[in-house]
Amino acid sequence: MSNTTDGRKVFAALKSGEFQMEVILKEDVANLGHRGDVVKVADGYGRNFLLPRKLALQATLANKAVIEQMKAAAARRSATEKAQAQELVAKLEPISLSFTRKSGENGQLFGSVTSADIAGELAAKGFEVDRRKIQLNEPIKSLGDFTVSIKLHREVTAHLRVQVAADAAQEAPEAVAAPAVAD
Secondary structure, eight states: OOOHHHHHHHHHHHHHHTTTEEEEEESOBBBOOTOEEEEEEEEHHHIITTTTTSSSEOOOHHHHHHHHHHHHHHHHHHHHHHHHHHHHHHHHHEEEEEEEBBOTTTEEEEEOHHHHHHHHHHTTTTTTGGGGGEOOSSSSEEEEEEEEEEOOOOOTEEEEEEEEEEEOOOOOOOOOOOOOOOO
């Protein structure tokens, strides 16, 4: 009967959290927390999964101090990036980009205007914006005026006006006249 009693003690200790350890996450872990969070996990999960894969550090006073310094540095870096993004928004908002493309009869483009095209046009105007920051669900495939969002920072988004017009050199197909037959 002592085995049953020992098993109950172990089970009670598990439920009460006696066999838990505190870890500091080095990476985002699904259903657990984000980078830099101090979380309590089961002892085996920490020792056998998180620590060997270098997803976490044991939460000692020294490690907590290092993580706090890293968080402070990240917060300062994020604040400067946000300020730079806000300055760029002020410069981008008044700009309007225009593209000329060949189109069909009902305003459908032969091709499209993509985020790479928009990034290239912005680069030509002196703004270096990564094409992946341009939020275009699908390429623009019709004529008209559009508003495109550019996510410069996780808290800062610019809205840019894009105009797509028909190519002026596009001409209606000419009818070929039959040559006159001399009698």
